[in-house]
Amino acid sequence: MVNEKYTKEQAAQMYETMCTIRKFEESVKHDFLAGEIPGFTHVYIGEEAIATGVCAALRTDDVIASTHRGHGHCVAKGADVNRMMAEIFGKKTGLCQGRGGSMHIADFSIGMLGANGVVGGGFNLATGAALAYKNVLKNDKVAVVFFGDGASNRGTFHEAMNAASAWNLPVVFINEMNCWASTTPYRTTCNVENISDRAAGYHVPGVIVDGQDVFAVYEATKEAVERARRGEGPTLIECKTYRIEGHFVGDPQLYRSKEETMQIFHDTDPLKRFRVQMEEMGGLMTSAECDAIDKKCDQKIKAAKEFAMNSEYPDESEYLKYVYED
Numbered sequence: 001m002v003n004e005k006y007t008k009e010q011a012a013q014m015y016e017t018m019c020t021i022r023k024f025e026e027s028v029k030h031d032f033l034a035g036e037i038p039g040f041t042h043v044y045i046g047e048e049a050i051a052t053g054v055c056a057a058l059r060t061d062d063v064i065a066s067t068h069r070g071h072g073h074c075v076a077k078g079a080d081v082n083r084m085m086a087e088i089f090g091k092k093t094g095l096c097q098g099r100g101g102s103m104h105i106a107d108f109s110i111g112m113l114g115a116n117g118v119v120g121g122g123f124n125l126a127t128g129a130a131l132a133y134k135n136v137l138k139n140d141k142v143a144v145v146f147f148g149d150g151a152s153n154r155g156t157f158h159e160a161m162n163a164a165s166a167w168n169l170p171v172v173f174i175n176e177m178n179c180w181a182s183t184t185p186y187r188t189t190c191n192v193e194n195i196s197d198r199a200a201g202y203h204v205p206g207v208i209v210d211g212q213d214v215f216a217v218y219e220a221t222k223e224a225v226e227r228a229r230r231g232e233g234p235t236l237i238e239c240k241t242y243r244i245e246g247h248f249v250g251d252p253q254l255y256r257s258k259e260e261t262m263q264i265f266h267d268t269d270p271l272k273r274f275r276v277q278m279e280e281m282g283g284l285m286t287s288a289e290c291d292a293i294d295k296k297c298d299q300k301i302k303a304a305k306e307f308a309m310n311s312e313y314p315d316e317s318e319y320l321k322y323v324y325e326d
Contacts, residue, residue: 018048044072046244049270051076053217063111065122070115085304091311120154130171150181170228178243196238211239
């Protein structure tokens, strides 16, 4: 099949974003297990196609609200990986000067409203931003909120969906349906076949896509974003994926079979899928070109780690700075 939808530049950018996320997360996982990173951290390995496809459909001035598993969203939205890595290590050169860490990393300059340690905490941030864009600032910006299947059971999900629908707001709900809410399997807490089925209750379009296919995610998001910009309201997109890693780095995962998880990863890895798609698209990118991007991303993340290690910690006298307004 000869590709007619995408240029080589578009494909290369998507692959580089996914690869950057993968290398970043592998580095963070290694360093956390080595005891170098404080606090908890949650990695996005195996779900890279979702953040990449979604953010590729956005403008720089659009905004996203993230989750506790937010590194991938941050990278895909365009955050500087050096400052991201420094933030995770609690350094002064970090995006939040070392005060946010892994679960509260943010960069308003690129429209990244922040990761969130509260499950379901991003819904009303994105919906509030969309309300401001429509009714106060009167522009055509769009807000996106990422969330897992577990967060769809929180009251904030239903409040935000109702408000977004009632007020016809430019917000896109991206469900990363990864089958696990911490240690709880999806079927234990949900009695709907698909999370997107819940959209009907709010008279909002519900769409299902293969979350391991970056192009499918991109196309679904592009349509939803264009719809929102036209003033036609919100969309709920359910991206089918699987949480390959534990809930947090170091999770012993006694609640599931590691062999089964690794087999799923082998079969659905979005980076491997991309390479197959390149062949199906008439050789849009070669294996050698993908390999070159892999090497580039390796070097980029190694440089980010070096930047973080060479950065200073915030001065102890300033620990309460930014907590209260002067």
